[in-house]
Amino acid sequence: MDKFGSLFETIGNFFTGGDQIPWCDGDVIAGCEREVAEASNGDSDERKNESIMRLSWALVHSRKNEDVQRGIAMLEISLGNDKSPLHQREKLYLLAVGYYRTNEYTRSRQLLEQCLEIAPDWRQALSLKKIVEDGIAKDGVIGIGISATAAGILVGIVAAALSRR
Template identity: 60%
Template sequence: MEAKINRFFDSVGSFFSTNSENIIWCDHDIIAGCEKEVREAASEEQKSDSVMRLSWALVHSKDQADVNRGIAMVEASLANSNSSLQTREKLYLLAVGYYRNGDYPKSRQLVDHCLEIEPEWRQARTLKKAVDDKISKDGLIGVGIATTAVGLLIGGIAAVLISKK
């Protein structure tokens, strides 16, 4: 189990690649290991670090309930951030969670805030590109649906007018 957790966290550095679909997913075994680590933490500092790792694992889960739980954990801990680095990390986790939930505008807002704190942060810049790509794609789909609806409406009106002649 420990080896699996170590492999998982070793992959954090490659969390996002140039392809936004290569986001690391977290399985239930990793989450269970992180939960155990939180329970067994000997000090408040260890517990805080363990909770951050658990939050990271949760927002990277394929299970929507885990993602929502991770978002709630990070939001609850955000006010207790002791530094701009902690705030940045927590905002980033929230941005990932909202991205996973499909709330791209909220994710974009959070990742922009991360970039205000650290403008050259590569992971945040890559997440921002992934969010922007999703927003653009969703916008194009919306335009396509609207265009189709207008076309059907015009076609219906034309059919009614032709049938009245």
């Protein structure tokens, strides 16, 4: 149960304004998977859904890409099954975290924009959107640097070829 306490503390720290997106370890994921399995044995739909949301949260916050991908798949499947704006907002946000973790910044930003349509002043989504936009900008700068380097190499090759003539 200490792992669950750690999970909830991490979530609590994030909601209170931490700038870092928390990571989740395999022990917490395994605990959430056990909780989902237990909830599937006759518990109410609400308890099952809460367990699945906790597992989804843990998966998209994992350091392992395969866990993140599994969390994304679970959230995408469940997104259409729930019409509650609050649940939609949470699922969109978690999907955005997952796509951010997989460096799919454009998709993450799109999901955050949908999330912010539901809750325009949700600080958590606004913070992640800034992080995502910083990632997009960083990727753009890296892309420009790679293009400039490639152009420089090409110019060097052409110059070397012309000087040998």
